[in-house]
Amino acid sequence: MEEERPLAGTGRRAMSDNYLTVIPTDPYWRPSKDAADRAAAVLSRMLPDDDARRGLEATWHDSVEVVFCGANLEKISCPHCGAQFTPGWWGEAVSERYSEGFSTLMVTVPCCHAQTSLNELVYDWPMGFAQFRIEVLYPNRAWLTDEELASLTDALGHPLRQILIHI
Ligand SMILES: [Zn+2]
Incomplete structure (x- = not known):
C-alpha cells in the first residue's frame, strides 16, 4: 500500500483543478429554492472536507447558459451517426442559438442532417446547457458515482448531468 500513496496524492491534486458542476438534464428546467437547498445539502455531504464545502454554490440564471468543461473538452460528436464535429461548426451553431x-x-447536424438539441450532442468530456447549476469550486474529489448522482436526482426532483470544468 505504501507505494500507491504518491500516485493517489497526484491524482487528488489533479482533480482539485476541476470545478465539479451538476446541471438538470433539461436545460430549461429550474428547481424551487427548497429543492435546490435539499440537493445542495446532499451534495455537501458527498464532499470530503470543509474547504470543499465552502466552495459549493447553487445559481439560477434568467436564460440558458453554456456550461463548458474548459480544457477537458476533447471532442464533440453526433448522437445519431457518431461523426465528429469540427470546433468551427459547433462554435457557429452555438453563436447562432446564443444570438436568439x-x-x-x-440544430441540423451537418453529417447526417438529423435534427437534435445542442444539449444532446456527445460531449467528451461532458458539458451542457442550463439555467440552474450547483457548482463546487475545489471539490477535492473526482466524479460522483452513479449512486451519488441518483440520490442528488432524488433530492432535486430532476435528473442531473455532472460536468468537471478544468480551469
Ligand atoms: Zn450525424
Whole structure:
C-alpha cells in the first residue's frame, strides 16, 4: 500500500483543478429554492472536507447558459451517426442559438442532417446547457458515482448531468 500513496496524492491534486458542476438534464428546467437547498445539502455531504464545502454554490440564471468543461473538452460528436464535429461548426451553431437568446437549442447536424438539441450532442468530456447549476469550486474529489448522482436526482426532483470544468 505504501507505494500507491504518491500516485493517489497526484491524482487528488489533479482533480482539485476541476470545478465539479451538476446541471438538470433539461436545460430549461429550474428547481424551487427548497429543492435546490435539499440537493445542495446532499451534495455537501458527498464532499470530503470543509474547504470543499465552502466552495459549493447553487445559481439560477434568467436564460440558458453554456456550461463548458474548459480544457477537458476533447471532442464533440453526433448522437445519431457518431461523426465528429469540427470546433468551427459547433462554435457557429452555438453563436447562432446564443444570438436568439437560446430560445431553442435545436440544430441540423451537418453529417447526417438529423435534427437534435445542442444539449444532446456527445460531449467528451461532458458539458451542457442550463439555467440552474450547483457548482463546487475545489471539490477535492473526482466524479460522483452513479449512486451519488441518483440520490442528488432524488433530492432535486430532476435528473442531473455532472460536468468537471478544468480551469
Ligand atoms: Zn450525424
